[in-house]
Amino acid sequence: KIPVTLKNVGAEGNDHFYVSFSAKGGTAYSTHFNNIFLHPEETYTKDVNWGAYDITIESKAGYTMIFSVNGELKTGSIVTYTNVSITGAFTIYAAAYQNTTQNVTYTRNNCPSGYNPTSVVYVVAAGIYTSVISQADANQGAITATSTAGQAYANANGLCVPQGPANTDIIYTNSLSKKVTLTLTNVSTSVVYTFSLNKKTTQGMAGSIPTGYYNVTMHTNGATDYYSIESYVQSIPDTDLVVNNIPLLMPTTTVIAY
Helix, strand or coil: CEEEEEEECCCCCCCEEEEEEEECCCCCCEEEEEEEECCCCCEEEEEECCEEEEEEEEECCCCCEEEEECCEEEEECEEEEEEEEECCCEEEEECCEECCCEEEEEECCCCCCCEEECEEEEEECCCCCEECCCHHHHHHHHHHHCHHHHHHHHHHHCCEEECCCCEEEEEEEECCCCCEEEEEEECCCCCEEEEEECCCEEEEEEEEEECEEEEEEEECCCCCCCEEECCEECCCCCCCEEEEEEEECCCEEEEEEC
């Protein structure tokens, strides 16, 4: 006799299963697990004569589930595996784990000399990888299986930032009779820099930030104001200037409020 184990690795609820083994090669012998509950029990074992079998697994409640026999995954409320050789201890896995959505960071790796790469987030969809070990194993398997696609995505969508001055000085002119708030968020590091631009100031020095790509906002609490940073100009008064992913790579960056 060969011990065959039915192991539940992820199922919840009170579903029960019928698992039948039909011997191949003209042998009349057959056996089955009948009306067994996978929850809260985790494993059931039954002795089976060695040999080749057709194995049928049926969810009595009609639930669609995932099953694994010899690493072959099948999904359904009834699944059949044909001509399965049982010559040693054998496990049937029910309700295997599938990966959840994963957000993975990849760094561009094809920038030319003299440029620094940036990183991007690649989203791995849920349900593309299945494991009979654990949820963590399913998640890691999905990440590994999509690593080539993730790197290709980073190479296509990441930035190559020219290596230039380490910092850029924020030089501003504020013609308004009120202070202006300037916020810059570094795209690569997510570090936020906030400056207050004094009213009625020409060629003021707000501060210095590392060169790179930035998401920028400028605003006051007043009306009929306009703002610009480098070549990016707000076109509608009384709204914030909001521009994303702009290169601030030169020794100085010019900001104007008027």
